Amino acid sequence: MATLTEAPPPPPPASPPAPSAPEKKPPRKRGRLTPYWLLLPGLLWLVVFFALPMIYQASTSVQTGSLEEGYKVTWHLATYWDALSEYWPQFLRSVLYATAATVLCLVLGYPLAYLIAFRAGRWRNLIMVLVIAPFFTSFLIRTLAWKTILADSGPVVSFLNTVHVLDVTDWLGWTSGDRVLATPLAVVCGLTYNFLPFMILPLYTSLERIDVRLHEAAGDLYATPLTTFRKVTFPLSMPGVVSGTLLTFIPAAGDYVNAELLGSTDTRMIGNVIQTQFLRVLDYPTAAALSFILMAAILLMVTLYIRRAGTEDLV
Amino acid sequence: MPVVNWLKRHLVVIAGLLTLGYLLLPNVVVTVFSFNKPKGRFNYEWQQFSTDAWKDPCGVAGMCDSLSISLQIAIWATIGATLLGTMIAFALVRYRFRARGSVNSLIFLPMAMPEVVMAASLLTLFLNLGAQLGFWTILIAHIMFCLSFVVVAVKARVLSMDPRLEQAAQDLYAGPAQTFLRVTLPIAAPGIAAGAMLAFALSFDDFIITNFNAGSTVTFPMFVWGSAQRGTPVQINVIGTAMFLIAVLLVLTSMVIGNRRNRQKA
Amino acid sequence: MTTDSSGDVRLSGIGKTYGAFTAVHPLDLTVPQGSFFALLGASGCGKTTTLRMIAGLEEPSSGTVHLGDQDVTALPPYKRPVNTVFQSYALFPHLDIFENVAFGLRRRGIKSVKKQVEDMLELVQLGEQARKKPHQLSGGQQQRVAVARALINHPKVLLLDEPLGALDLKLRRQMQLELKRIQTEVGITFVHVTHDQEEAMTMADTVAVMNAGRVEQLGSPTDLYENPQTTFVANFLGTSNLIEAEVDTKNGDDIVLRAGGGKLVLPEARCSAPTTAGGKVLVGVRPEKISLTHADDAGEIPEGRNRITGRIAHSSFIGVSTQYVIDSQVCPEFEVYAQNIERDPRLTPGADVVLHWSPVHTFGLDAAQDIDAGIDEQAAV
Numbered sequence: 001m002a003t004l005t006e007a008p009p010p011p012p013p014a015s016p017p018a019p020s021a022p023e024k025k026p027p028r029k030r031g032r033l034t035p036y037w038l039l040l041p042g043l044l045w046l047v048v049f050f051a052l053p054m055i056y057q058a059s060t061s062v063q064t065g066s067l068e069e070g071y072k073v074t075w076h077l078a079t080y081w082d083a084l085s086e087y088w089p090q091f092l093r094s095v096l097y098a099t100a101a102t103v104l105c106l107v108l109g110y111p112l113a114y115l116i117a118f119r120a121g122r123w124r125n126l127i128m129v130l131v132i133a134p135f136f137t138s139f140l141i142r143t144l145a146w147k148t149i150l151a152d153s154g155p156v157v158s159f160l161n162t163v164h165v166l167d168v169t170d171w172l173g174w175t176s177g178d179r180v181l182a183t184p185l186a187v188v189c190g191l192t193y194n195f196l197p198f199m200i201l202p203l204y205t206s207l208e209r210i211d212v213r214l215h216e217a218a219g220d221l222y223a224t225p226l227t228t229f230r231k232v233t234f235p236l237s238m239p240g241v242v243s244g245t246l247l248t249f250i251p252a253a254g255d256y257v258n259a260e261l262l263g264s265t266d267t268r269m270i271g272n273v274i275q276t277q278f279l280r281v282l283d284y285p286t287a288a289a290l291s292f293i294l295m296a297a298i299l300l301m302v303t304l305y306i307r308r309a310g311t312e313d314l315v
Numbered sequence: 316m317p318v319v320n321w322l323k324r325h326l327v328v329i330a331g332l333l334t335l336g337y338l339l340l341p342n343v344v345v346t347v348f349s350f351n352k353p354k355g356r357f358n359y360e361w362q363q364f365s366t367d368a369w370k371d372p373c374g375v376a377g378m379c380d381s382l383s384i385s386l387q388i389a390i391w392a393t394i395g396a397t398l399l400g401t402m403i404a405f406a407l408v409r410y411r412f413r414a415r416g417s418v419n420s421l422i423f424l425p426m427a428m429p430e431v432v433m434a435a436s437l438l439t440l441f442l443n444l445g446a447q448l449g450f451w452t453i454l455i456a457h458i459m460f461c462l463s464f465v466v467v468a469v470k471a472r473v474l475s476m477d478p479r480l481e482q483a484a485q486d487l488y489a490g491p492a493q494t495f496l497r498v499t500l501p502i503a504a505p506g507i508a509a510g511a512m513l514a515f516a517l518s519f520d521d522f523i524i525t526n527f528n529a530g531s532t533v534t535f536p537m538f539v540w541g542s543a544q545r546g547t548p549v550q551i552n553v554i555g556t557a558m559f560l561i562a563v564l565l566v567l568t569s570m571v572i573g574n575r576r577n578r579q580k581a
Numbered sequence: 582m583t584t585d586s587s588g589d590v591r592l593s594g595i596g597k598t599y600g601a602f603t604a605v606h607p608l609d610l611t612v613p614q615g616s617f618f619a620l621l622g623a624s625g626c627g628k629t630t631t632l633r634m635i636a637g638l639e640e641p642s643s644g645t646v647h648l649g650d651q652d653v654t655a656l657p658p659y660k661r662p663v664n665t666v667f668q669s670y671a672l673f674p675h676l677d678i679f680e681n682v683a684f685g686l687r688r689r690g691i692k693s694v695k696k697q698v699e700d701m702l703e704l705v706q707l708g709e710q711a712r713k714k715p716h717q718l719s720g721g722q723q724q725r726v727a728v729a730r731a732l733i734n735h736p737k738v739l740l741l742d743e744p745l746g747a748l749d750l751k752l753r754r755q756m757q758l759e760l761k762r763i764q765t766e767v768g769i770t771f772v773h774v775t776h777d778q779e780e781a782m783t784m785a786d787t788v789a790v791m792n793a794g795r796v797e798q799l800g801s802p803t804d805l806y807e808n809p810q811t812t813f814v815a816n817f818l819g820t821s822n823l824i825e826a827e828v829d830t831k832n833g834d835d836i837v838l839r840a841g842g843g844k845l846v847l848p849e850a851r852c853s854a855p856t857t858a859g860g861k862v863l864v865g866v867r868p869e870k871i872s873l874t875h876a877d878d879a880g881e882i883p884e885g886r887n888r889i890t891g892r893i894a895h896s897s898f899i900g901v902s903t904q905y906v907i908d909s910q911v912c913p914e915f916e917v918y919a920q921n922i923e924r925d926p927r928l929t930p931g932a933d934v935v936l937h938w939s940p941v942h943t944f945g946l947d948a949a950q951d952i953d954a955g956i957d958e959q960a961a962v
Contacts, residue, residue, distance in 0.1 A: 020436055034410065035411075035412045036412065038402040038403065038406035039412075041399050041402065042402055042403040043421065045458060046421050046425070046462060046463075047460065049455055049456070049458075049459040050421075050425055050437075050459055052440060053417065053423065053433075053436035053437045053440040056443055057435065057436035062495075065521075071320060093515060108334045108337065111327050111330035111331040112330075112332075112334040112335055113331075114327050115327055115328055115331030119331075119349070127335065129566050129567065130333070130335060130338070130339060133342075133566070134341070134559065135562075136562035137555040137556070137559045138520055138554075138555060138556050138558075139520055139536075140539040140540055140543070141554075141555040141569075142341040142342065142555070144340035144343060144359075144543060144547060144551075145342075145345050146341060146560045147359050148341060148344050148359045148360070149344055151342070175429070193337065193341065196334070197338070197339070211579075242414065248438065250427060250429055251430060252464055253429060254430055254431040255429075255430075255431060255523075256431065256523070257523070257540075266442075271429070271431045271523075274431050274435055275431065275526070278438060280397065284439065284442075287435060288435065288436075288439060290326020291435040291436065292432075294429060294431070294432055295428065295429070298427075302427060423832075446642050477669070478669070479669070479671035480664075480674075482636075482667070482671065483667055483672075483673070484673075484684070485637075485659045485661075486637075486658050486659070486667075486684050486731075487664065487688060487730065488657055488659045488688040488734070488845075489684070489688045490659050493688060494659075497684075498673060499738060502673075502675055517814040561772040
């Protein structure tokens with residue numbers, strides 16, 4: 001550092017910070033409207049083809065009339081009551097099947113996501129491709145393949161029969177007799193299969209962010225591998241668990257493809273009812289009311305779940 | 316007990332691979348049964364090996380037409396959704412404006428809504444407006460539900476982009492248009508491409524919303540659905556297998572090229 | 582250096598507010614053509630905002646920016662003859678090094694860029710790397726690309742926003758000298774923003790110390806260090822011992838002050854505070870100006886030096902010097918740096934000592950200020 005034998009006088013401040021009179025100037029508008037122009041077309045699209053239809057549907061659900069004479073808004077709220085009292089078993093079934101599929105997806109998907117994130121090494125990319133690639137085969141074709149896999153004379157059913165698993169599931173009401181097809185088990189199996197990637201991908205994303213050294217640190221602090229998982233890995237992967245369960249549960253609850261292709265009339269879900277009412281029976285008010293109840297129920301459950309799980313930024 | 320220990324250590328790997336098997340099993344079945352020669356109308360039971368369906372993939376009435384309709388819709392829906400979604404994503408990341416929260420919810424809701432609800436309500440709208448159901452109504456619906464996914468994909472990329480890059484471009488004499496073309500767009504491109512690919516896959520494979528709003532137009536998934544009632548031709552499996560193989564090959568080639576490029580430069 | 586003033590940067594009354602928060606209070610500042618000017622301060626002091634207003638990346642809430650005689654306040658960044666070396670460089674990741682450097686030339690419609698770019702890359706010793714992508718270069722190389730990318734445009738002013746912040750200490754030293762060399766060579770005005778006081782003092786001709794949106798003091802590095810005029814500058818630039826004292830009498834050009842039981846002498850010219858008898862003044866002295874003598878030898882200290890008695894609280898040996906912390910009546914933690922020329926073995930913790938220094942090394946500050954201003958900021962850096 002410089003040393004001085006003789007101290008010079010303090011220099012006059014070259015240009016002291018002096019407040020000067022604020023000049024009145026019109027604020028320059030550098031593209032203040034740009035965001036609105038950018039948003040306009042897309043939002044308009046969503047308003048007209050997503051939000052507006054919801055309103056139309058709400059209005060339809062309180063209309064009465066017939067196809068021939070036309071419908072009028074009569075605030076006939078009894079439609080809701082009638083729909084619920086007639087179709088509550090399908091509603092209940094949807095929730096049960098979707099819950100079962102979601103739990104299965106979590107149980108099956110977690111090890112695979114963990115494997116890709118921490119244990120796959122140079123195989124990581126290949127496994128990722130294999131998880132995503134089935135998407136490119138139409139999901140209907142893949143769902144139909146389950147008809148072959150679970151066929152009555154197929155190897156899966158005869159194996160399950162030999163080890164008497166089917167006796168247990170029959171007793172539980174999941175299957176009936178020597179069949180798996182056209183039973184709740186087949187539908188849940190199909191739902192699980194169809195939405196599994198939606199569980200694996202968010203799980204993987206949140207697992208991949210975890211620093212591997214945290215595992216080592218936990219081990220260093222006397223945690224067994226199981227404790228490490230329970231106390232460190234799993235809590236840190238919660239965002240993935242939350243968005244994964246939502247991405248699985250919501251479409252599963254509204255699905256009717258699996259119930260139609262793999263199930264029977266005893267496994268009809270609420271999606272099947274809405275589809276039939278809308279496209280075959282043409283009872284629009286009932287269909288609209290059912291669809292509205294489904295939407296409200298799911299939004300309610302999702303809100304409660306998110307509040308419980310405490311992860312708000314899902315987008 | 317070395318075996319038990321080995322099992323314990325590799326439990327996760329074994330469980331993960333079993334799940335992977337569960338995911339891939341239907342594709343294996345689809346592929347194997349594309350070489351089947353079924354007796355009846357349905358292709359659910361193995362009879363004998365045959366390459367007939369591979370030699371004549373369009374041999375089923377209407378299937379290749381539906382495939383072409385699906386491709387057209389998917390391409391237009393991808394272009395539309397990517398364009399609109401990218402604009403929204405840029406607005407959300409780069410600008411401050413009023414009603415940000417409502418805009419975010421409007422984008423999030425279509426992803427949190429069961430498809431059947433969106434399908435039914437959109438049909439209500441079209442019926443009320445007296446719209447002719449067909450190609451255009453399907454396209455409108457597809458752009459609608461693909462839009463949000465594009466926004467999410469592009470937003471993630473633009474968020475991770477250093478705003479100083481655009482400032483640097485401006486500092487180096489690039490005007491707003493030049494900055495966007497030379498810097499912003501090339502850097503956001505991977506996100507936009509990811510969004511577009513997602514939109515294409517979602518549109519091409521959509522059944523529920525299409526089923527409600529298609530009228531008499533038949534897309535490929537609707538053809539498959541119809542054949543599940545009437546009889547499943549082997550050609551469906553041929554198309555399914557071909558699409559799977561093309562996708563895997565495309566991804567693997569791009570990965571190999573990417574790896575080689577990285578290695579050369581490093 | 583030239584006497585041409587086209588490279589002057591003149592800020593008049595320039596300020597920036599974000600809603601209720603004032604990032605930069607309206608300030609006037611002139612950076613003469615060809616000088617190496619540093620804006621020094623802790624993070625959030627407004628130095629980067631000031632720089633960005635010169636670059637045109639931030640719109641000032643008030644005031645004007647002139648480059649030479651030209652008012653550029655209303656010009657967007659891409660129309661200003663100014664270039665920036667950004668914090669963490671902001672190299673375009675999708676373009677190779679050559680294209681990064683050529684970017685500015687191409688945007689101005691210059692067709693044959695090859696020769697210029699190659700010469701520029703040669704100047705920063707990166708000729709070999711022209712076809713690599715930025716992420717394939719080391720931090721130091723990226724930094725040189727950023728400098729080359731800006732300098733190739735022959736700007737009137739080069740703005741540097743913490744350009745060395747991402748480099749390790751050794752490389753930072755090397756690049757400091759390198760940048761200084763380039764600046765002398767090209768003769769362009771450099772405005773350099775940094776939080777590193779050593780960096781500012783090594784490189785700049787003139788340093789403006791900023792705090793909370795205001796320029797605290799402006800001057801040459803020696804001026805700032807030897808004659809700090811606020812407690813912030815005294816504490817932020819190096820270390821200062823500050824003692825609260827009361828004005829006793831005036832004796833010619835000197836002021837005599839009372840502190841604790843003793844008296845201290847301060848040349849009036851070195852005091853930036855009003856000095857009415859009985860008024861309070863903060864007396865400062867840098868730790869390396871102080872000599873340390875064991876209390877037993879107090880008689881050997883020459884007359885006319887300021888002295889304070891105390892006891893060594895602890896000492897740490899750091900090679901070239903030994904740093905002592907002294908407990909004294911007037912100041913609880915007095916820091917003294919003694920060069921290791923002749924070490925007195927009695928100077929160990931617990932020993933009674935006399936601290937003494939020449940009055941010309943004393944400075945006086947306004948006692949109305951926070952005595953600890955700038956200490957936390959320096960620690961945070």
